[in-house]
Amino acid sequence: MNSNENILQLADRCVKCGLCLPQCPTYQLSRNENESPRGRIALIQALANQQLTADDDSLYQHLDNCLLCRRCERICPSGVKYACIMDLAQEKIHQARPPSRTNKFSQKLLSRYMQSTYQALYLYQKSGVQKLVKPLLKSHKKLSWLHSLLPALPSAQKFKSHYSTNTNTAGHLAIFTGCTGKNIDTLTLDAAIRLLNALGYKVSLPPAQNCCGALQQHRGQTEETQQLAENNLHAFADENYDAVLFLASGCGAQLMEYPQRNWNNHERQKKAAQLQEKLQDISGFLARALKKKPLAFTALDKQVVVHQPCSQRNILKLPDTASQLLAQIPGIQLSALAEDTPCCGAAGDYMLRHPQQAQTLRQHLLDKILADKVEIIVSTNIGCSLFIQTGLKDKNIRVIHPVQLLAEQLNESRDKI
Template sequence: MRLLRLQNVTGSTRCKFGHAQEVLNYEVFQATILARTHFEFNTFYVSRAMTPEHAKSNLKILSEQCVKCGLCLPHCPTYKVFNIEPESPRGRISLMQGYCGDMLKFSDKLEERLQHCLSCRACEAACPASVEYGQMIDLSKFLLNQDSKAPFFQRILKKASTGLLTGPKYTLALTRQLVNIYQASYLRKLAQKSKILSLFKLDDSEKILPTYQQKSVNVPDLHQPEPPKVYLFSGCVAEIVDTATLQAAVDVLSAYGFQVEIPKQQGCCGAVSCHNGDLDGAHQCMEKNLNAFAGDAPIVYVATGCGAHMLEYSSPDNQAGGNFTSRLFEICEFISDYQFPQDTVIKPLNKKIALHIPCSQRNVLKNQRSSREILEMIPEIEIIDIPSNDICCGAAGTYMLNHPDVAQELLKIKLDDIRQIEPDIVASSNIGCALHMQAGLLGERSKVEVKHPIEILAQQIIDY
């Protein structure tokens, strides 16, 4: 049976305010800024009861949308790298049709071709037939998991890493402490000099670890009569390696007069599980977050990869999922819609910023202007778009760990552009992209830092 969801949420009227004490009417948040109108198969409807037969049936119907016109090929990053048909969206859809129709048996080569997809969804943005390629590749990876003959150690490591990110909050806190201890002690230098990282194939994972992170995010109490409330989605990776961005989001939202609340019951958005073929795990993440963010207050996130995935949440009756997605906002999009508080000053920043637009922001959220609008609030700043913003940087969640060779080829394109711009800072609104590019820059002994736009803004705000 074809499972369709029609989501047509258009327009929103928002209150503008310049004083922290003003109370907003949150009934206006029942619609989103952007018109999000599309038909789609919703994997989450069926993920808890998904069977290979059900996945194949849905995949067959989805694949029939593709007319094989090939307009997607120039936009596909792996097609740019390999320049062969099986590494293109059209080629992969043909492989999917053969696989789900039992015309192609599982093979290592088939798995390699399908797993090479970064799920950047640039093909969707270019497709004149609006083919739901993202849903198709997720279903394909689910099927591959059923047949995969990957080595036992590789399967255990993949399951353990996914479980760590999607597990309870205390596991994330413990991981952050262990990472901080590892970085602050001699253990990191010892591990890097020895061959232990290469032995366990952890050398690529270790390279993306950032510098020491603060223990937790400090949320101030505004001590104001009925300040407007905002939920902050913290996710999983940011809890471990990017608390600086979460703290910056809290600081900026507080400067705007919002009382920030970070629900302890929330968890991973589910993208890591979904893109690795674990649809049941993705569904569990969705249910956890739907319960954690119950209510009417807006939900703000800092990682566009998380936001792109959560935008497609839906419960079986669509009520809980619809209420959730209509309140969901990327931090720069959310802030740019309000007047800056009159009693707050932004310090000038005489620096050049290379602006990176992640695939999730460009192809799914479709709000490419929000990061620039936030940065343009800072006096004397110079902003230059990275020319290759239309090409995936290669991070793609855990892709940079699972397929480092392809990820590095794509990263080289970004690094070449950054080198030509000669920026002081690279700005990116997705944590995975930021970690990937920062590791590449450090590998070139570059002193250029990669920061979230909201962190750059927060550092310039005074007297809030």
């Protein structure tokens, strides 16, 4: 079956009922059919039927405006595989209109060269240059927006490949750090290692792993996505880990779908399935482990709002594992955002490409969150956390991973008794 036939077969499941329209954030913002899941599927059908060409500007724009939050997929009664249809279409569009050099460069900075990018940004911030540059950017809307997205970066941390405990009796785990774990998300990674070691697990951070490939896949860059996925399969195949834990739900969602990739190779297909079997989200894993071996946590008298990222809710279809985990902390006042809360607007690199829409979506979310008194927001996806945090610059509210919050309350002296 060629790619057009594949698209048409998948898209044929859409009965055009329109139930997804009120659920789609871009349709809600624009009230334009072409900005809805049903409208985008119709455009892609026109592409596969050769009524539209892959270099069509309007087609490109409407597909590019999609957040890939997959809320439509979750509620679709016909089980339309919206993301698969989008991936096939984006691959065609990518071939017809390859990204500009600037886009390619910024994507590489965000994935392959994350460590160097991080170090450069850290220096830029700590040296005070950021403060000097800020007023100079006021007249340049896009640069000013990009500048506003830069969070307060924690100091760089060197991580080892293995973290052992005195006993290592509980088992041997690997953590998927991807391109953010050892750079931007160091506090979460450090917290995860500390908690897992306290529970008696040996923890490894396989050094050969790389970016999960989500950004590349959403841009239709199939070869690059495949290469990144293949590297990760090799990185985690060496040891027989009891589980492979991911910190960011966005990365976890991408890894979980590796078996659905077109491997054309039995060995790799098998490795992808083996990795999928071992994947677990760090919050859910810790919540279950703490039931078997409770640790002591110091009480916390604070209002904490739980943000569930689209990747956790719509793709991984996990329950609210952050709340399950944080219920370990005595005195904590937890509240979860309503089921129908839409995407925060971060959506991978969406906030870089579509500042206006991203800002509007973030504001909708913040209006909901700030309606109540809140001191801490927890989110299981680093991209969402950073984006939400940059919208709260004048407020004294922290946005962190639930694992970081739990580790801050870990009463290590009591555990040693």
